[in-house]
Each structure stands twice: as structure tokens, then as C-alpha cells.
Amino acid sequence: MTSIPFRQKTDVEYGVCETISPAVRRVIAPNPGPFTYTGTGVYIIGHGEVAVIDPGPFDPVHEAALDAALAGERVTHVFVTHHHLDHSPLARPLAEKHGAKVYGFGAQSVLPAGGEVRLEAGDDVGFQPDIELSDGERFSGPGWTLEALHTPGHTSNHVCYALEEENILFSGDHVMAWSTSVISPPDGHMGDYLRELARVRDRNFDRLWPTHGPAVENPSEFVQAYIDHRLKREQQIVEHLASGPHRVPELVAAIYTHVDKRLHPAAAHSILAHMIHLVETGAVECDDEPSLTAVFRLRAQG
Incomplete structure (x- = not known):
């Protein structure tokens, strides 16, 4: 098989608010596993009035760590990449604390199949965003602009978010540095996935930050290796x-x-x-x- 230059990094500190770029911080939830790798990485975008991407699972320790990281700030937008239990459950409680709305592409288009054999963390079947965003829609706050890219494949409602000011992409489970992504019919679709991989490749981002694991460096070459695989x-x-x-x-x-x-x-x-x-x-x-x-x-x- 084609070689993918995977990156693996297992030395993480749970509950610590880590600065990974001038505009971005990350808090990793303590939910490591075969589907989540070292855990769910929650991204905080901006300072003062901020956006949060993939708040993560219900977990009181994780929720307390995220609250501490956001102390003195106001969350204006809560974005979700897709409806799995390691990404979306904490979205609504966080939004309600800050008077914000939950943004996502919408509910999945078809019910999942395959149960535990899909190698997923499980579906948040009740997930429904407050506001259903559109492909290419842009959102902004002080010092940050995010563009939503609808990237079906892993799930029908998967969305990545591009940070304009730093030319980086928060890639959810669409592209990960440590593993390939699970594509499981009927909600997962290989044709959609290949098309959206090519779209991400051609955007020439400087870096991809998945929800799980380390950053993807040299994204165009890495994504092409995904496609070749x-x-x-x-x-x-x-x-x-x-x-x-x-x-x-x-x-x-x-x-x-x-x-x-x-x-x-x-x-x-x-x-x-x-x-x-x-x-x-x-x-x-x-x-x-x-x-x-x-x-x-x-x-x-x-």
C-alpha cells in the first residue's frame, strides 16, 4: 500500500490550555482510545470574544478544564465538525453558559449502520445545531475569520473550518496526522470523501489541525498520500x-x-x-x- 507519512505524538497534558498559534489555543479532553487517539482536542479561536470548535464529550473534569481556559472570555460561536460523541455533546451546554449558538451542517442525511464495527466513538444521534451553516459561509470575531467547508465522506454532515488569518484548517476527522479516517456506508461515502480530500489539498493550507492528534504538516503532500492510499x-x-x-x-x-x-x-x-x-x-x-x-x-x- 501507498505510504502515508503519519505523525504520532502521545505526550499530552490533559486539561491544560495550550497555545498553538497566536490566535489558537487547545484543551485536550481525557478520552483517549482507539477512535480518539490521545483525546478530543478542543480549539479556542481568538481572545476575549472567541469561537470554540468541537467542545468534546460530556465529562465533568473536561468541562471544568474548558471553563477554566475560557475564564474572563465570552464564547460567541460554538462550531461542531460532526455528530460523533467525542465531538458534539458538550456543544450545547457550553453555548448555553455563554449565550451563544451551536453551528453545524445539520443532522446526518442517513442513519448510521454497523454499530461498533465502524470503529467510531459512536453517534450523537440527537445532535442538531441551532444554526445550520452553508458551505463557504464565513464567521468572524476580533482578530479571527472562519470559513466553513462542508466535507462529506467520514460523515455526510462533516465540516472543516479554515482560519483565514493563519491559513490553517481545523480538519476534524476528515484528515488526521496519526491515522486514516473511517468511511462507513451509508452515512460515509467514498466518492464524496475523495472529492473533498482533493479540495483540501488544492487549498494549499499551511497546516491542518485535526480534532485528534498532532498537526498535519505539509498538508498538500500529506493529503495526496491519503488519496493515493x-x-x-x-x-x-x-x-x-x-x-x-x-x-x-x-x-x-x-x-x-x-x-x-x-x-x-x-x-x-x-x-x-x-x-x-x-x-x-x-x-x-x-x-x-x-x-x-x-x-x-x-x-x-x-
């Missing part, structure tokens, strides 16, 4: 289908030979996302709707 996976699938029709579990067993079999159910959802994309692009066909049990084959040429 996904396209290589699709090439592997096509090569296996050249020998005849397959179902998703058969492809997982053939492609993920060096991966713990306990992770194969999650891998199946990733392969399914690729299969849906290959069907949509005309490279592959199946008799019924694409699913984990459908039989897929290469589409005859000519």
Missing part, C-alpha cells in the same frame, strides 16, 4: 475481481491478510465504501444494491 486500495480490489466475482468478506480475507481478524468486520465497511464508489464510477457491477453480502464483478468493457 485510497486509490491503491481500489486497484487491489479490481485486481482481485479480475479472477472472478467476490463478496466483500472474501475481499477482506484476501486483502487484509496481515490485519488482526478481529478488525475484519471494520475493514468490511471500508471495502464496501470502496465497492460503492467503484459501482458509481462504472468499474464494477453487482446484481442488487451494493451491500456486504452482494456479489461484485468487474464490468465488461466494450
Whole structure:
């Protein structure tokens, strides 16, 4: 597979308000895990009248640390990248404390599927922003301007936020320095994801700050490696289908030979996302709707 230059940094201090740029501070929630890496990084944008991105999970220790970091300041906007339980639950309590509104793209377009095998922290199924933002919409405060970029793929309602003054992007779970992102149908969509990766790449940001883990340096090159990884996976699938029709579990067993079999159910959802994309692009066909049990084959040429 294509090599992605992952960065891993595990020496974090929970509850500490860390200054990471002139306009940005971060408080990391104490919720490390396989889906959250070292925990949820909550971003505070500006000084005095500030915006907060992804306030994080319900946790009294984390909430107290965030309150301490915001002492003497007023939160004017609470932004959420998407509706997972490690990102959005604290958004409304924080907004209510400061008389602010919660901003996001809206509810997910379809219900999630796959449960725990999706390798997610879980869905905040009741999430609904006070204000549904639009792609390209801009928000500002003293010394900061944020542009919302609707980036479906990981979820249908995923949003990244670009800080104009520093040419950086808060990338949520769309791009992370430590891992690839989970794309799990039906709410996750590989075609959307690849398109939005290319869009982020072409914006030429100086740095990406994901909600989990360290910053992505050299974003254009890093995101291209993300894209190459996904396209290589699709090439592997096509090569296996050249020998005849397959179902998703058969492809997982053939492609993920060096991966713990306990992770194969999650891998199946990733392969399914690729299969849906290959069907949509005309490279592959199946008799019924694409699913984990459908039989897929290469589409005859000519």
C-alpha cells in the first residue's frame, strides 16, 4: 500500500490550555482510545470574544478544564465538525453558559449502520445545531475569520473550518496526522470523501489541525498520500475481481491478510465504501444494491 507519512505524538497534558498559534489555543479532553487517539482536542479561536470548535464529550473534569481556559472570555460561536460523541455533546451546554449558538451542517442525511464495527466513538444521534451553516459561509470575531467547508465522506454532515488569518484548517476527522479516517456506508461515502480530500489539498493550507492528534504538516503532500492510499486500495480490489466475482468478506480475507481478524468486520465497511464508489464510477457491477453480502464483478468493457 501507498505510504502515508503519519505523525504520532502521545505526550499530552490533559486539561491544560495550550497555545498553538497566536490566535489558537487547545484543551485536550481525557478520552483517549482507539477512535480518539490521545483525546478530543478542543480549539479556542481568538481572545476575549472567541469561537470554540468541537467542545468534546460530556465529562465533568473536561468541562471544568474548558471553563477554566475560557475564564474572563465570552464564547460567541460554538462550531461542531460532526455528530460523533467525542465531538458534539458538550456543544450545547457550553453555548448555553455563554449565550451563544451551536453551528453545524445539520443532522446526518442517513442513519448510521454497523454499530461498533465502524470503529467510531459512536453517534450523537440527537445532535442538531441551532444554526445550520452553508458551505463557504464565513464567521468572524476580533482578530479571527472562519470559513466553513462542508466535507462529506467520514460523515455526510462533516465540516472543516479554515482560519483565514493563519491559513490553517481545523480538519476534524476528515484528515488526521496519526491515522486514516473511517468511511462507513451509508452515512460515509467514498466518492464524496475523495472529492473533498482533493479540495483540501488544492487549498494549499499551511497546516491542518485535526480534532485528534498532532498537526498535519505539509498538508498538500500529506493529503495526496491519503488519496493515493485510497486509490491503491481500489486497484487491489479490481485486481482481485479480475479472477472472478467476490463478496466483500472474501475481499477482506484476501486483502487484509496481515490485519488482526478481529478488525475484519471494520475493514468490511471500508471495502464496501470502496465497492460503492467503484459501482458509481462504472468499474464494477453487482446484481442488487451494493451491500456486504452482494456479489461484485468487474464490468465488461466494450
